[in-house]
Amino acid sequence: MAEEERQGTPKSRIESLSDLIFGLALSIGALTLIGNPPRNFQALLQSIGYFAFSFLILISVWYTYTRTMENVRIESPQRVDLNIFLLFLVSIEPFLFNELNSTNLPAQYVSILYGSDLGGLFAILALFANSVLADKSRPKVVLRHYIALRNADIAGAAVLFVSLLPFFWTWGITINSQLRIPLRYLLWIAPPFIRFVRRVRRNLASSSGNSFLSASADEE
Numbered sequence: 001m002a003e004e005e006r007q008g009t010p011k012s013r014i015e016s017l018s019d020l021i022f023g024l025a026l027s028i029g030a031l032t033l034i035g036n037p038p039r040n041f042q043a044l045l046q047s048i049g050y051f052a053f054s055f056l057i058l059i060s061v062w063y064t065y066t067r068t069m070e071n072v073r074i075e076s077p078q079r080v081d082l083n084i085f086l087l088f089l090v091s092i093e094p095f096l097f098n099e100l101n102s103t104n105l106p107a108q109y110v111s112i113l114y115g116s117d118l119g120g121l122f123a124i125l126a127l128f129a130n131s132v133l134a135d136k137s138r139p140k141v142v143l144r145h146y147i148a149l150r151n152a153d154i155a156g157a158a159v160l161f162v163s164l165l166p167f168f169w170t171w172g173i174t175i176n177s178q179l180r181i182p183l184r185y186l187l188w189i190a191p192p193f194i195r196f197v198r199r200v201r202r203n204l205a206s207s208s209g210n211s212f213l214s215a216s217a218d219e220e
Contacts, residue, residue, distance in 0.1 A: 014083050015069060021087045022062045028094040029054050047101075053188070054097045060192050061090065061121050064149065068125065071132045071142070079131065086124045089117050108169050111184055119160035122191055126153035145202075152198050156191030163187035 033051055038044040065086070072079070096114040099105055129150035133143060162168075163184045172182040 014080065015066075018065065018069075018083070018087060021091050022058060022065075025058055025090050025094050026055065029058075029097065032094065032098050050097070050101055054093065056192050057118060057121075058090065058093065060195055061125065064125050064153070064195075065128070068128045068132060068146075068149070071138070071146070072128055079128075082124055082127060086121065089120050089124070093117055093121075111169065111182070112164050115160050115164050115184065115188065118188065118191070119157045119164075122153045122157035122160060126150050126157060129153060148198060148202075152194050156194055159187055159190045 029051055033047055036047070038047050093114075096110065096117055100107055100110045100114050129146045132138070132146045133150065136143075168184040168187060169182045172180050172184075173186070174180045
């Protein structure tokens, strides 16, 4: 019992710290909008769109992180260090995102740092999902879920790191004379989209399974 308490304490403290850092990261993103009032309606929509993207990334990472931590015991120093590194990447995400939207530094180089930050987040989530799979005694449905989750995180991390190649910045879509969207930015949408598709497929599969069970029960 004493050993279990000793092993459970670090996990409880890290999860509390994690919730705090995720909350602060989301709050900083909202405060950035307040500190940079838009000059016109188009700038307002653009600022909201940027914030929505950052919000979606952080919420997606937080949701996957909390669900995975329910099945991971953080007792090894390696997992603790990995967790701390993930929190570091989360904490600098609002800063890098704000610099990406400012005119102080070249966006091309800041986007490399920001893309690396996002890629690191998804890579760490894949490692956490893989640590759940190390326990083969878990139910098969749980193992299948985390296999799909790990693969989705690996694919997301790969897309984010590939987007750092130079020609993904030079190629892009020109909206007007003042707005050009590099292909790198468009690729950043892929990881949350992969998660969304995977979640929809899982919900559809779950609904089909429940319908089949209900039909079987009615026949009986």
